[in-house]
Amino acid sequence: MAKFVTIGERLSTTAPAVNRAFTNRDPEPILKRAKEQLDAGAVYLDVNIGPAESDGEELMKWAVQLLQSEFDNVPLALDTSNRKAIEAGISVYNRSKGKPIVNSADAAGRIENIDLAAANDAIVIALCNGEGIAKDNDERMAFCQMLLERGLEHGMEAEDLWFDPLFLVVKGMQDKQMDVLECIKMFSEMGLNSTGGLSNNSNGMPKHIRPIMDSTLVAMAIMQGLTSAIVNPCDLRLMETIKSCDVFKGNTLYADSYLEI
Amino acid sequence: MPFTAKSGKFNASINTVEIGTGDKAIKIGGENVLPLYSFDAPIENAPKVGIEITDFGMENEPDCIKKYYEGCDTLADIAKKAASFEGVDFLCFRMEGGDPNGANKTVEELIGALKEIAAVVDLPLAVAGCKNAEKDAQLLSKAAEALDGKNAMFLSAKEENYKTVGAAAGLAYKQIVGAESSVDINLAKQLNVLMTQLGVNPKSVVMNVGTATAGYGFEYVVSTMDRIKAAALSQNDTNLQMPIVTPVASETWSVKESVSSEADVPEWGCQETRGIDMEVETAIADIASGSNAVILKHPTSIATISNLMKELV
Secondary structure: OOOOEEEEOOOEOOOHHHHHHHHHOOHHHHHHHHHHHHHOOOOEEEEEOOOOOOOHHHHHHHHHHHHHHHOOOOOEEEEOOOHHHHHHHHHOOOOOOOOOEEEEEEOOOOOHHHHHHHHOOOEEEEEOOEOEOOOOHHHHHHHHHHHHHHHHHOOOOHHHEEEEOOOOOHHHHHHHHHHHHHHHHHHHHOOOEEOOEHHHHHOOOOOOOHHHHHHHHHHHHHHHOOOEEEEOOOOHHHHHHHHHHHHHOOOOOOOOOHHHO | OOOOOOOOOOOOOOOEEEEOOHHHOEEEEOOOOOOOOOOOOOOOOOOEEEEEEEOOOOOOOOHHHHHHHOOOOOHHHHHHHHHHOOOOOEEEEEOHHHOOOOOOOOHHHHHHHHHHHHHHOOOOEEEEOOOOHHHHHHHHHHHHHHOOOOOOEEEEEOOOOHHHHHHHHHHHOOOEEEEEOOOOHHHHHHHHHHHHHHOOOHHHEEEEOOOOOOOOOHHHHHHHHHHHHHHHHHOOOHHHOOOEEEEOHHHHOOOHHHHOOOOOOHHHOOHHHHHHHHHHHHHHHHHHHOOOEEEEOOHHHHHHHHHHHHHHO
């Protein structure tokens, strides 16, 4: 089994400092956040430029080239609802360290992002959602099937579709948590890769609680077969948990210094 | 449906490590396939064979080894002779006499002997200690200094002395450092991590992960090497991509099958044949499990393994 793939989530326009940096094309705050995440062990970096309706293409190109030239062609997830911006990003992307990830497609309005990934030999995050949150796992798996078929029809390898069950917030949707975990198991039993925005679960919780909830959930999800997650790699507890899970699953060979490497 | 063979080559590869300098320098490692799987992808560097001599010269050697060194009076003569046998890629000098529980020779005496050898042999050199971690720290550090510029291989740094040996051989004199663990895959990885954290270039590290003589718990050796190569290649574990160097002679020439005389066990037949068989069988089993170099003693064993590698790779 391959090692768990962490996708660093901290380059996002939802953070005002990052938003400003993207808008002003100011490299310094972006590179700083990217470096923090890579030093902490992130494999991929998510580049969320928001909707970027007016200048998305130019902005995504700028961000991809900035990050890849500074950090030895670090692999990236291109995250925006602007499809042309994703294509523009891929057009300048160097894939020597890994294929680009299209973030994301769903089973409703964003299903064409699967076609986009197929046309560009990219990985795609396939969110098992239609309009609104799936009501149960029957619905999730129906969406999964639909997305998988769409990818295969367009010539993708199944391994390049990373299925996202959509992690749900505990505060308000506590009764749905086991469904999500069960869904990951179903992906895994079908041999599919999976990922998702894990920290959704702890939204709205006190700051000191979130690492505890996130690392517990990641361990439970990895047990179910989760192969990747979009996370805050600067959360030490979470990263230590992921490395420990990789040891238990045999994804990496144990050595006393395993947390340092 | 037609059969389409799928190559079993990996995206990761074992590090290539060069030992020695000039025309006689050798390279080990570099492959991106399982041991000897040359049908999956070309193996650039066939496993190499070293010959071992010790500071005792021929004193403790069995007659079947002694006879090949007839007329050699000094250690330098022995070294020259050893280097001349067919198939020898490098020479390993084992400073056995340094053992405080044995002859307890001084560091100066042994380094003197090493220099004597280095002066007359142009093959790549390996230096092995006396298996006492404390003494080896002194011996190997001084040896690294004595062989400055020769790009020699030092066997080995262990958990107890890796800081001293790694700092001298790896950092100060930029030689090749062997990291020794005893059939313990987790320790093998850990030592490489520690060595790298010390600042030693991972591309200057080789592993001695231990061996046994075939038949003496050898399945543990096989599984250790198998798992190291699997992690290095299929999981791209950079802390295990160091080539493996296995001293074989020092193991196989001490088991009863190799040392019992024909007079004692006539039903086992010729002692020399048995000794060679044990050495060859162990060496090829090590290579098939992942060793990139083996260190042997009997000229016939060396020629046999060397020729086998030429045929297979």
